[in-house]
Amino acid sequence: MLIGIDPLLRGQVLDVLRDMGHGESLAIVDCNFPAFGIGPPTVTMDTDIVAAGRAILSVFPLDSFVEAPLQRMEVISKPDELVEAHKEFMDMVKKIAGKRWRTGSLERFAFYEATAACTAVIATLDRRSYANFILTKGVIGPDGKTV
Numbered sequence: 001m002l003i004g005i006d007p008l009l010r011g012q013v014l015d016v017l018r019d020m021g022h023g024e025s026l027a028i029v030d031c032n033f034p035a036f037g038i039g040p041p042t043v044t045m046d047t048d049i050v051a052a053g054r055a056i057l058s059v060f061p062l063d064s065f066v067e068a069p070l071q072r073m074e075v076i077s078k079p080d081e082l083v084e085a086h087k088e089f090m091d092m093v094k095k096i097a098g099k100r101w102r103t104g105s106l107e108r109f110a111f112y113e114a115t116a117a118c119t120a121v122i123a124t125l126d127r128r129s130y131a132n133f134i135l136t137k138g139v140i141g142p143d144g145k146t147v
Contacts, residue, residue: 004053009095010016011090012034012043021137024119026060028052029083030131035123050088056059056122056135057096061146063138068104073111074131085131097146106134 001007006013013135020026028049029035035042046051062069070093075081082090090103106114115121116136139147 006058008047008051008055009043009059012124013045016041016043016122017029017056019110020119020137022137023063023065023137025114025117025134026056026103027115027118027121027132027134028056029115029121029123029133030128031124032127032129034112034119035115035125038112038121040118042121042123043054044123046125047133049085049124049128050126052122052124052126053089053133053135054092054096057093058108059119060075060135061140062097063136064100064147065138066136068099068102069138070101070103071111071114071131071134072103072105073108074105075130076108078103079105079107083117083128083130085126089131089133090097095132113123 141147
């Protein structure tokens with residue numbers, strides 16, 4: 001255990017988050033997502049996507065230089081529909097990282113392609129459909145705040 005570090009952030013997860021540079025992307029996905037076969041290194045977090053996201057965003061700055069540093073997987077044939085997992089995750093982001101962050105969306109197969117281009121994938125135990133997000137890492141300035 002470490003002071004100020006969420007206990008969900010095990011060594012492998014911290015290694016990935018620390019080593020990522022600005023502009024690189026991280027997928028956080030549900031337990032039904034094909035995480036281990038899609039390409040990037042995959043580590044697990046034994047929790048739901050909202051708790052995983054809360055822990056990650058406690059140390060992970062979002063990218064203020066891209067239009068939408070958060071991307072969610074769209075519901076098939078209903079691209080504007082927000083499922084409960086989407087709503088909960090987006091509410092958590094507002095509480096942890098602030099309200100300024102825009103969330104975009106990607107069609108299912110476009111989301112798979114974007115995930116294949118990510119630096120890493122975090123596989124959660126969330127069983128809810130479409131509980132999948134991609135986060136783009138930002139910059140931490142000399143003052144320790146997100147640029």
